[in-house]
Amino acid sequence: MASLSLMDAFADFWATTLATYGPRRVEIFGFLLVQTLSFWVPSAIYIALPWIAPQFSERHKIQPAPKQPTAADIRHCALIVVRNNAMATALTVGLSLLAGDPADQANKLLGMRIEAKLPTLAEFARDFILCCVxxxxxxxxxxxxxxxxxxxxxxxxxxxxxxAPVALAAQYAHPIEHLLANMLPIGLPPLLLHAHVLTYWPFMAFMLVETATVHSGYDFFDGAAKMHDLHHEKFNLNYGAFGFMDYFHGTNTLKRKRVD
Structure with missing residues:
Protein backbone atom coordinates (compact mmCIF):
# COMPACT_ATOMS: atom_id res chain seq x y z
CA MET A 1 0.00 0.00 0.00
CA ALA A 2 2.86 2.35 0.87
CA SER A 3 4.65 1.61 -2.41
CA LEU A 4 1.42 2.28 -4.32
CA SER A 5 1.01 5.62 -2.56
CA LEU A 6 4.61 6.47 -3.37
CA MET A 7 4.04 5.68 -7.05
CA ASP A 8 0.87 7.77 -7.06
CA ALA A 9 2.76 10.67 -5.48
CA PHE A 10 5.53 10.38 -8.07
CA ALA A 11 2.98 10.19 -10.91
CA ASP A 12 1.36 13.39 -9.64
CA PHE A 13 4.76 15.08 -9.29
CA TRP A 14 5.79 14.02 -12.80
CA ALA A 15 2.53 15.19 -14.39
CA THR A 16 2.72 18.52 -12.57
CA THR A 17 6.37 19.02 -13.59
CA LEU A 18 5.57 18.39 -17.26
CA ALA A 19 2.56 20.71 -17.14
CA THR A 20 4.54 23.46 -15.42
CA TYR A 21 7.79 23.46 -17.38
CA GLY A 22 6.94 21.69 -20.62
CA PRO A 23 8.43 18.47 -22.06
CA ARG A 24 11.42 20.09 -23.75
CA ARG A 25 12.68 21.94 -20.68
CA VAL A 26 12.22 18.83 -18.58
CA GLU A 27 14.09 16.73 -21.17
CA ILE A 28 17.11 19.06 -21.33
CA PHE A 29 17.29 19.67 -17.59
CA GLY A 30 16.97 15.94 -16.95
CA PHE A 31 19.78 15.20 -19.41
CA LEU A 32 22.10 17.68 -17.69
CA LEU A 33 21.17 16.42 -14.23
CA VAL A 34 21.81 12.78 -15.14
CA GLN A 35 25.12 13.69 -16.79
CA THR A 36 26.25 15.54 -13.66
CA LEU A 37 25.07 13.07 -11.02
CA SER A 38 25.98 9.89 -12.91
CA PHE A 39 29.30 10.85 -14.48
CA TRP A 40 30.89 13.92 -12.92
CA VAL A 41 30.11 13.02 -9.30
CA PRO A 42 31.35 9.39 -9.48
CA SER A 43 34.39 10.49 -11.50
CA ALA A 44 35.28 13.12 -8.91
CA ILE A 45 34.96 10.55 -6.11
CA TYR A 46 37.17 8.03 -7.92
CA ILE A 47 39.83 10.64 -8.69
CA ALA A 48 39.77 11.94 -5.10
CA LEU A 49 40.10 8.47 -3.52
CA PRO A 50 43.91 8.72 -3.03
CA TRP A 51 43.29 11.73 -0.78
CA ILE A 52 39.99 10.62 0.77
CA ALA A 53 41.05 7.03 1.55
CA PRO A 54 44.72 6.53 0.66
CA GLN A 55 45.08 3.01 2.04
CA PHE A 56 41.88 1.83 0.38
CA SER A 57 42.97 3.45 -2.88
CA GLU A 58 46.43 1.87 -2.75
CA ARG A 59 44.95 -1.56 -2.04
CA HIS A 60 42.57 -1.52 -5.00
CA LYS A 61 44.44 0.50 -7.64
CA ILE A 62 45.14 -1.73 -10.63
CA GLN A 63 48.23 -0.09 -12.14
CA PRO A 64 51.26 1.24 -10.23
CA ALA A 65 51.90 4.89 -9.38
CA PRO A 66 54.52 5.55 -12.11
CA LYS A 67 51.89 4.89 -14.80
CA GLN A 68 49.25 7.16 -13.28
CA PRO A 69 48.39 10.47 -15.03
CA THR A 70 49.64 13.72 -13.52
CA ALA A 71 47.43 16.45 -12.08
CA ALA A 72 48.04 18.45 -15.28
CA ASP A 73 46.85 15.46 -17.35
CA ILE A 74 43.65 15.26 -15.32
CA ARG A 75 42.97 19.00 -15.64
CA HIS A 76 43.44 18.78 -19.41
CA CYS A 77 41.16 15.73 -19.45
CA ALA A 78 38.45 17.65 -17.60
CA LEU A 79 38.53 20.45 -20.18
CA ILE A 80 38.12 18.01 -23.06
CA VAL A 81 35.24 16.30 -21.24
CA VAL A 82 33.52 19.67 -20.72
CA ARG A 83 33.83 20.30 -24.46
CA ASN A 84 32.36 16.89 -25.26
CA ASN A 85 29.55 17.40 -22.76
CA ALA A 86 28.73 20.73 -24.41
CA MET A 87 28.62 18.99 -27.79
CA ALA A 88 26.31 16.30 -26.39
CA THR A 89 24.01 18.92 -24.86
CA ALA A 90 23.86 20.91 -28.11
CA LEU A 91 22.99 17.76 -30.05
CA THR A 92 20.31 16.83 -27.50
CA VAL A 93 18.74 20.30 -27.76
CA GLY A 94 18.89 20.21 -31.56
CA LEU A 95 17.31 16.76 -31.82
CA SER A 96 14.66 17.75 -29.29
CA LEU A 97 13.69 20.79 -31.37
CA LEU A 98 13.65 18.78 -34.60
CA ALA A 99 11.58 15.98 -33.09
CA GLY A 100 8.42 18.08 -32.93
CA ASP A 101 5.47 17.19 -30.71
CA PRO A 102 6.66 14.85 -27.93
CA ALA A 103 3.21 13.27 -27.77
CA ASP A 104 3.54 12.05 -31.37
CA GLN A 105 6.94 10.34 -31.17
CA ALA A 106 5.55 6.80 -31.34
CA ASN A 107 4.33 7.51 -34.90
CA LYS A 108 7.82 8.42 -36.13
CA LEU A 109 10.84 6.31 -37.04
CA LEU A 110 12.85 7.79 -34.17
CA GLY A 111 11.37 9.28 -31.04
CA MET A 112 11.36 9.25 -27.26
CA ARG A 113 8.12 9.61 -25.33
CA ILE A 114 7.89 12.52 -22.90
CA GLU A 115 4.41 12.12 -21.51
CA ALA A 116 2.59 12.26 -18.18
CA LYS A 117 1.67 8.58 -18.29
CA LEU A 118 4.36 6.53 -16.56
CA PRO A 119 5.85 3.42 -18.22
CA THR A 120 4.70 0.13 -16.72
CA LEU A 121 7.25 -1.95 -14.86
CA ALA A 122 7.23 -4.54 -17.63
CA GLU A 123 7.80 -1.87 -20.30
CA PHE A 124 10.56 -0.27 -18.24
CA ALA A 125 12.37 -3.60 -17.75
CA ARG A 126 11.99 -4.59 -21.41
CA ASP A 127 13.25 -1.29 -22.82
CA PHE A 128 16.04 -0.98 -20.26
CA ILE A 129 17.41 -4.45 -21.13
CA LEU A 130 17.04 -3.90 -24.88
CA CYS A 131 18.83 -0.54 -24.58
CA CYS A 132 21.71 -2.20 -22.72
CA VAL A 133 22.02 -4.89 -25.41
CA ALA A 164 46.34 3.88 -16.91
CA PRO A 165 42.88 5.46 -17.18
CA VAL A 166 41.00 7.54 -14.63
CA ALA A 167 37.22 7.88 -14.49
CA LEU A 168 37.03 11.19 -16.38
CA ALA A 169 39.00 9.64 -19.25
CA ALA A 170 35.86 7.69 -20.19
CA GLN A 171 34.77 10.79 -22.14
CA TYR A 172 38.26 12.01 -23.05
CA ALA A 173 37.90 11.52 -26.79
CA HIS A 174 38.08 13.08 -30.23
CA PRO A 175 34.70 14.69 -31.09
CA ILE A 176 34.04 12.11 -33.82
CA GLU A 177 34.68 9.27 -31.39
CA HIS A 178 32.52 10.89 -28.73
CA LEU A 179 29.66 11.02 -31.22
CA LEU A 180 30.06 7.53 -32.73
CA ALA A 181 31.18 5.45 -29.74
CA ASN A 182 29.88 7.34 -26.70
CA MET A 183 26.74 9.27 -27.63
CA LEU A 184 25.02 7.22 -30.36
CA PRO A 185 25.22 3.81 -28.60
CA ILE A 186 23.47 5.35 -25.59
CA GLY A 187 21.12 7.74 -27.39
CA LEU A 188 19.96 5.70 -30.39
CA PRO A 189 18.46 2.54 -28.79
CA PRO A 190 15.86 4.51 -26.73
CA LEU A 191 14.92 6.50 -29.85
CA LEU A 192 14.45 3.34 -31.91
CA LEU A 193 12.35 1.75 -29.16
CA HIS A 194 10.27 4.92 -28.59
CA ALA A 195 11.17 4.49 -24.93
CA HIS A 196 9.73 6.71 -22.23
CA VAL A 197 12.13 9.40 -21.05
CA LEU A 198 11.79 7.93 -17.52
CA THR A 199 13.30 4.73 -18.93
CA TYR A 200 16.00 6.59 -20.86
CA TRP A 201 17.30 8.53 -17.88
CA PRO A 202 17.95 5.46 -15.64
CA PHE A 203 19.52 3.68 -18.63
CA MET A 204 21.75 6.66 -19.35
CA ALA A 205 22.67 6.94 -15.65
CA PHE A 206 23.59 3.25 -15.49
CA MET A 207 25.78 3.53 -18.60
CA LEU A 208 27.56 6.64 -17.30
CA VAL A 209 28.27 5.11 -13.89
CA GLU A 210 29.47 1.95 -15.64
CA THR A 211 31.85 3.77 -17.97
CA ALA A 212 33.23 5.93 -15.14
CA THR A 213 33.77 2.77 -13.08
CA VAL A 214 35.53 0.73 -15.76
CA HIS A 215 37.84 3.67 -16.45
CA SER A 216 38.44 4.36 -12.75
CA GLY A 217 41.49 2.14 -12.45
CA TYR A 218 40.06 0.40 -9.37
CA ASP A 219 39.17 -3.29 -9.15
CA PHE A 220 36.80 -3.36 -6.17
CA PHE A 221 33.66 -4.11 -8.25
CA ASP A 222 34.49 -7.79 -8.82
CA GLY A 223 37.06 -6.97 -11.49
CA ALA A 224 34.71 -4.77 -13.53
CA ALA A 225 37.50 -2.32 -14.32
CA LYS A 226 40.19 -4.91 -15.03
CA MET A 227 38.85 -5.82 -18.47
CA HIS A 228 38.86 -2.27 -19.76
CA ASP A 229 42.02 -1.36 -17.91
CA LEU A 230 43.73 -4.21 -19.76
CA HIS A 231 42.33 -2.85 -23.02
CA HIS A 232 44.04 0.48 -22.34
CA GLU A 233 47.28 -1.32 -21.57
CA LYS A 234 47.28 -3.88 -24.42
CA PHE A 235 44.96 -2.19 -26.99
CA ASN A 236 43.78 -5.32 -28.85
CA LEU A 237 41.23 -7.04 -26.61
CA ASN A 238 38.11 -6.29 -24.53
CA TYR A 239 36.47 -3.85 -26.95
CA GLY A 240 33.03 -4.14 -25.34
CA ALA A 241 31.69 -3.11 -21.95
CA PHE A 242 29.84 -6.18 -20.65
CA GLY A 243 31.94 -8.86 -22.33
CA PHE A 244 29.39 -10.90 -24.29
CA MET A 245 30.36 -9.39 -27.65
CA ASP A 246 34.04 -10.01 -26.90
CA TYR A 247 33.21 -13.61 -25.99
CA PHE A 248 31.22 -14.02 -29.23
CA HIS A 249 34.06 -12.65 -31.39
CA GLY A 250 36.91 -14.18 -29.37
CA THR A 251 38.37 -10.80 -28.43
CA ASN A 252 38.12 -11.47 -24.70
CA THR A 253 41.64 -12.93 -24.51
CA LEU A 254 45.02 -11.60 -25.57
CA LYS A 255 46.21 -13.43 -28.66
CA ARG A 256 49.82 -14.52 -28.79
CA LYS A 257 51.80 -13.27 -31.75
CA ARG A 258 52.63 -16.00 -34.23
CA VAL A 259 56.32 -16.84 -34.43
CA ASP A 260 57.44 -18.49 -37.72
Missing part, protein backbone atom coordinates in the same frame (compact mmCIF):
# COMPACT_ATOMS: atom_id res chain seq x y z
CA UNK A 134 21.79 -2.33 -28.20
CA UNK A 135 24.39 -0.13 -26.58
CA UNK A 136 26.81 -3.04 -26.18
CA UNK A 137 26.48 -4.08 -29.83
CA UNK A 138 26.87 -0.54 -31.16
CA UNK A 139 29.74 0.29 -28.83
CA UNK A 140 31.61 -2.92 -29.61
CA UNK A 141 31.57 -2.49 -33.39
CA UNK A 142 32.23 1.28 -33.34
CA UNK A 143 35.09 0.71 -30.90
CA UNK A 144 36.65 -2.02 -33.04
CA UNK A 145 36.29 0.20 -36.10
CA UNK A 146 38.16 2.98 -34.31
CA UNK A 147 41.02 0.53 -33.68
CA UNK A 148 41.60 0.14 -37.41
CA UNK A 149 44.96 1.83 -38.18
CA UNK A 150 43.59 4.72 -40.26
CA UNK A 151 41.01 5.65 -37.62
CA UNK A 152 43.18 4.88 -34.62
CA UNK A 153 45.93 7.30 -35.66
CA UNK A 154 43.62 10.20 -36.44
CA UNK A 155 40.78 9.68 -33.93
CA UNK A 156 41.00 6.98 -31.27
CA UNK A 157 44.61 7.56 -30.24
CA UNK A 158 43.37 10.58 -28.26
CA UNK A 159 41.42 8.34 -25.89
CA UNK A 160 44.34 5.95 -25.46
CA UNK A 161 46.59 8.70 -24.19
CA UNK A 162 45.58 7.36 -20.77
CA UNK A 163 47.34 3.98 -20.58
Missing amino acids: GREIMFYYSHRLLHQPRFYRTIHKTHHKFI
Whole structure:
Protein backbone atom coordinates (compact mmCIF):
# COMPACT_ATOMS: atom_id res chain seq x y z
CA MET A 1 0.00 0.00 0.00
CA ALA A 2 2.86 2.35 0.87
CA SER A 3 4.65 1.61 -2.41
CA LEU A 4 1.42 2.28 -4.32
CA SER A 5 1.01 5.62 -2.56
CA LEU A 6 4.61 6.47 -3.37
CA MET A 7 4.04 5.68 -7.05
CA ASP A 8 0.87 7.77 -7.06
CA ALA A 9 2.76 10.67 -5.48
CA PHE A 10 5.53 10.38 -8.07
CA ALA A 11 2.98 10.19 -10.91
CA ASP A 12 1.36 13.39 -9.64
CA PHE A 13 4.76 15.08 -9.29
CA TRP A 14 5.79 14.02 -12.80
CA ALA A 15 2.53 15.19 -14.39
CA THR A 16 2.72 18.52 -12.57
CA THR A 17 6.37 19.02 -13.59
CA LEU A 18 5.57 18.39 -17.26
CA ALA A 19 2.56 20.71 -17.14
CA THR A 20 4.54 23.46 -15.42
CA TYR A 21 7.79 23.46 -17.38
CA GLY A 22 6.94 21.69 -20.62
CA PRO A 23 8.43 18.47 -22.06
CA ARG A 24 11.42 20.09 -23.75
CA ARG A 25 12.68 21.94 -20.68
CA VAL A 26 12.22 18.83 -18.58
CA GLU A 27 14.09 16.73 -21.17
CA ILE A 28 17.11 19.06 -21.33
CA PHE A 29 17.29 19.67 -17.59
CA GLY A 30 16.97 15.94 -16.95
CA PHE A 31 19.78 15.20 -19.41
CA LEU A 32 22.10 17.68 -17.69
CA LEU A 33 21.17 16.42 -14.23
CA VAL A 34 21.81 12.78 -15.14
CA GLN A 35 25.12 13.69 -16.79
CA THR A 36 26.25 15.54 -13.66
CA LEU A 37 25.07 13.07 -11.02
CA SER A 38 25.98 9.89 -12.91
CA PHE A 39 29.30 10.85 -14.48
CA TRP A 40 30.89 13.92 -12.92
CA VAL A 41 30.11 13.02 -9.30
CA PRO A 42 31.35 9.39 -9.48
CA SER A 43 34.39 10.49 -11.50
CA ALA A 44 35.28 13.12 -8.91
CA ILE A 45 34.96 10.55 -6.11
CA TYR A 46 37.17 8.03 -7.92
CA ILE A 47 39.83 10.64 -8.69
CA ALA A 48 39.77 11.94 -5.10
CA LEU A 49 40.10 8.47 -3.52
CA PRO A 50 43.91 8.72 -3.03
CA TRP A 51 43.29 11.73 -0.78
CA ILE A 52 39.99 10.62 0.77
CA ALA A 53 41.05 7.03 1.55
CA PRO A 54 44.72 6.53 0.66
CA GLN A 55 45.08 3.01 2.04
CA PHE A 56 41.88 1.83 0.38
CA SER A 57 42.97 3.45 -2.88
CA GLU A 58 46.43 1.87 -2.75
CA ARG A 59 44.95 -1.56 -2.04
CA HIS A 60 42.57 -1.52 -5.00
CA LYS A 61 44.44 0.50 -7.64
CA ILE A 62 45.14 -1.73 -10.63
CA GLN A 63 48.23 -0.09 -12.14
CA PRO A 64 51.26 1.24 -10.23
CA ALA A 65 51.90 4.89 -9.38
CA PRO A 66 54.52 5.55 -12.11
CA LYS A 67 51.89 4.89 -14.80
CA GLN A 68 49.25 7.16 -13.28
CA PRO A 69 48.39 10.47 -15.03
CA THR A 70 49.64 13.72 -13.52
CA ALA A 71 47.43 16.45 -12.08
CA ALA A 72 48.04 18.45 -15.28
CA ASP A 73 46.85 15.46 -17.35
CA ILE A 74 43.65 15.26 -15.32
CA ARG A 75 42.97 19.00 -15.64
CA HIS A 76 43.44 18.78 -19.41
CA CYS A 77 41.16 15.73 -19.45
CA ALA A 78 38.45 17.65 -17.60
CA LEU A 79 38.53 20.45 -20.18
CA ILE A 80 38.12 18.01 -23.06
CA VAL A 81 35.24 16.30 -21.24
CA VAL A 82 33.52 19.67 -20.72
CA ARG A 83 33.83 20.30 -24.46
CA ASN A 84 32.36 16.89 -25.26
CA ASN A 85 29.55 17.40 -22.76
CA ALA A 86 28.73 20.73 -24.41
CA MET A 87 28.62 18.99 -27.79
CA ALA A 88 26.31 16.30 -26.39
CA THR A 89 24.01 18.92 -24.86
CA ALA A 90 23.86 20.91 -28.11
CA LEU A 91 22.99 17.76 -30.05
CA THR A 92 20.31 16.83 -27.50
CA VAL A 93 18.74 20.30 -27.76
CA GLY A 94 18.89 20.21 -31.56
CA LEU A 95 17.31 16.76 -31.82
CA SER A 96 14.66 17.75 -29.29
CA LEU A 97 13.69 20.79 -31.37
CA LEU A 98 13.65 18.78 -34.60
CA ALA A 99 11.58 15.98 -33.09
CA GLY A 100 8.42 18.08 -32.93
CA ASP A 101 5.47 17.19 -30.71
CA PRO A 102 6.66 14.85 -27.93
CA ALA A 103 3.21 13.27 -27.77
CA ASP A 104 3.54 12.05 -31.37
CA GLN A 105 6.94 10.34 -31.17
CA ALA A 106 5.55 6.80 -31.34
CA ASN A 107 4.33 7.51 -34.90
CA LYS A 108 7.82 8.42 -36.13
CA LEU A 109 10.84 6.31 -37.04
CA LEU A 110 12.85 7.79 -34.17
CA GLY A 111 11.37 9.28 -31.04
CA MET A 112 11.36 9.25 -27.26
CA ARG A 113 8.12 9.61 -25.33
CA ILE A 114 7.89 12.52 -22.90
CA GLU A 115 4.41 12.12 -21.51
CA ALA A 116 2.59 12.26 -18.18
CA LYS A 117 1.67 8.58 -18.29
CA LEU A 118 4.36 6.53 -16.56
CA PRO A 119 5.85 3.42 -18.22
CA THR A 120 4.70 0.13 -16.72
CA LEU A 121 7.25 -1.95 -14.86
CA ALA A 122 7.23 -4.54 -17.63
CA GLU A 123 7.80 -1.87 -20.30
CA PHE A 124 10.56 -0.27 -18.24
CA ALA A 125 12.37 -3.60 -17.75
CA ARG A 126 11.99 -4.59 -21.41
CA ASP A 127 13.25 -1.29 -22.82
CA PHE A 128 16.04 -0.98 -20.26
CA ILE A 129 17.41 -4.45 -21.13
CA LEU A 130 17.04 -3.90 -24.88
CA CYS A 131 18.83 -0.54 -24.58
CA CYS A 132 21.71 -2.20 -22.72
CA VAL A 133 22.02 -4.89 -25.41
CA GLY A 134 21.79 -2.33 -28.20
CA ARG A 135 24.39 -0.13 -26.58
CA GLU A 136 26.81 -3.04 -26.18
CA ILE A 137 26.48 -4.08 -29.83
CA MET A 138 26.87 -0.54 -31.16
CA PHE A 139 29.74 0.29 -28.83
CA TYR A 140 31.61 -2.92 -29.61
CA TYR A 141 31.57 -2.49 -33.39
CA SER A 142 32.23 1.28 -33.34
CA HIS A 143 35.09 0.71 -30.90
CA ARG A 144 36.65 -2.02 -33.04
CA LEU A 145 36.29 0.20 -36.10
CA LEU A 146 38.16 2.98 -34.31
CA HIS A 147 41.02 0.53 -33.68
CA GLN A 148 41.60 0.14 -37.41
CA PRO A 149 44.96 1.83 -38.18
CA ARG A 150 43.59 4.72 -40.26
CA PHE A 151 41.01 5.65 -37.62
CA TYR A 152 43.18 4.88 -34.62
CA ARG A 153 45.93 7.30 -35.66
CA THR A 154 43.62 10.20 -36.44
CA ILE A 155 40.78 9.68 -33.93
CA HIS A 156 41.00 6.98 -31.27
CA LYS A 157 44.61 7.56 -30.24
CA THR A 158 43.37 10.58 -28.26
CA HIS A 159 41.42 8.34 -25.89
CA HIS A 160 44.34 5.95 -25.46
CA LYS A 161 46.59 8.70 -24.19
CA PHE A 162 45.58 7.36 -20.77
CA ILE A 163 47.34 3.98 -20.58
CA ALA A 164 46.34 3.88 -16.91
CA PRO A 165 42.88 5.46 -17.18
CA VAL A 166 41.00 7.54 -14.63
CA ALA A 167 37.22 7.88 -14.49
CA LEU A 168 37.03 11.19 -16.38
CA ALA A 169 39.00 9.64 -19.25
CA ALA A 170 35.86 7.69 -20.19
CA GLN A 171 34.77 10.79 -22.14
CA TYR A 172 38.26 12.01 -23.05
CA ALA A 173 37.90 11.52 -26.79
CA HIS A 174 38.08 13.08 -30.23
CA PRO A 175 34.70 14.69 -31.09
CA ILE A 176 34.04 12.11 -33.82
CA GLU A 177 34.68 9.27 -31.39
CA HIS A 178 32.52 10.89 -28.73
CA LEU A 179 29.66 11.02 -31.22
CA LEU A 180 30.06 7.53 -32.73
CA ALA A 181 31.18 5.45 -29.74
CA ASN A 182 29.88 7.34 -26.70
CA MET A 183 26.74 9.27 -27.63
CA LEU A 184 25.02 7.22 -30.36
CA PRO A 185 25.22 3.81 -28.60
CA ILE A 186 23.47 5.35 -25.59
CA GLY A 187 21.12 7.74 -27.39
CA LEU A 188 19.96 5.70 -30.39
CA PRO A 189 18.46 2.54 -28.79
CA PRO A 190 15.86 4.51 -26.73
CA LEU A 191 14.92 6.50 -29.85
CA LEU A 192 14.45 3.34 -31.91
CA LEU A 193 12.35 1.75 -29.16
CA HIS A 194 10.27 4.92 -28.59
CA ALA A 195 11.17 4.49 -24.93
CA HIS A 196 9.73 6.71 -22.23
CA VAL A 197 12.13 9.40 -21.05
CA LEU A 198 11.79 7.93 -17.52
CA THR A 199 13.30 4.73 -18.93
CA TYR A 200 16.00 6.59 -20.86
CA TRP A 201 17.30 8.53 -17.88
CA PRO A 202 17.95 5.46 -15.64
CA PHE A 203 19.52 3.68 -18.63
CA MET A 204 21.75 6.66 -19.35
CA ALA A 205 22.67 6.94 -15.65
CA PHE A 206 23.59 3.25 -15.49
CA MET A 207 25.78 3.53 -18.60
CA LEU A 208 27.56 6.64 -17.30
CA VAL A 209 28.27 5.11 -13.89
CA GLU A 210 29.47 1.95 -15.64
CA THR A 211 31.85 3.77 -17.97
CA ALA A 212 33.23 5.93 -15.14
CA THR A 213 33.77 2.77 -13.08
CA VAL A 214 35.53 0.73 -15.76
CA HIS A 215 37.84 3.67 -16.45
CA SER A 216 38.44 4.36 -12.75
CA GLY A 217 41.49 2.14 -12.45
CA TYR A 218 40.06 0.40 -9.37
CA ASP A 219 39.17 -3.29 -9.15
CA PHE A 220 36.80 -3.36 -6.17
CA PHE A 221 33.66 -4.11 -8.25
CA ASP A 222 34.49 -7.79 -8.82
CA GLY A 223 37.06 -6.97 -11.49
CA ALA A 224 34.71 -4.77 -13.53
CA ALA A 225 37.50 -2.32 -14.32
CA LYS A 226 40.19 -4.91 -15.03
CA MET A 227 38.85 -5.82 -18.47
CA HIS A 228 38.86 -2.27 -19.76
CA ASP A 229 42.02 -1.36 -17.91
CA LEU A 230 43.73 -4.21 -19.76
CA HIS A 231 42.33 -2.85 -23.02
CA HIS A 232 44.04 0.48 -22.34
CA GLU A 233 47.28 -1.32 -21.57
CA LYS A 234 47.28 -3.88 -24.42
CA PHE A 235 44.96 -2.19 -26.99
CA ASN A 236 43.78 -5.32 -28.85
CA LEU A 237 41.23 -7.04 -26.61
CA ASN A 238 38.11 -6.29 -24.53
CA TYR A 239 36.47 -3.85 -26.95
CA GLY A 240 33.03 -4.14 -25.34
CA ALA A 241 31.69 -3.11 -21.95
CA PHE A 242 29.84 -6.18 -20.65
CA GLY A 243 31.94 -8.86 -22.33
CA PHE A 244 29.39 -10.90 -24.29
CA MET A 245 30.36 -9.39 -27.65
CA ASP A 246 34.04 -10.01 -26.90
CA TYR A 247 33.21 -13.61 -25.99
CA PHE A 248 31.22 -14.02 -29.23
CA HIS A 249 34.06 -12.65 -31.39
CA GLY A 250 36.91 -14.18 -29.37
CA THR A 251 38.37 -10.80 -28.43
CA ASN A 252 38.12 -11.47 -24.70
CA THR A 253 41.64 -12.93 -24.51
CA LEU A 254 45.02 -11.60 -25.57
CA LYS A 255 46.21 -13.43 -28.66
CA ARG A 256 49.82 -14.52 -28.79
CA LYS A 257 51.80 -13.27 -31.75
CA ARG A 258 52.63 -16.00 -34.23
CA VAL A 259 56.32 -16.84 -34.43
CA ASP A 260 57.44 -18.49 -37.72
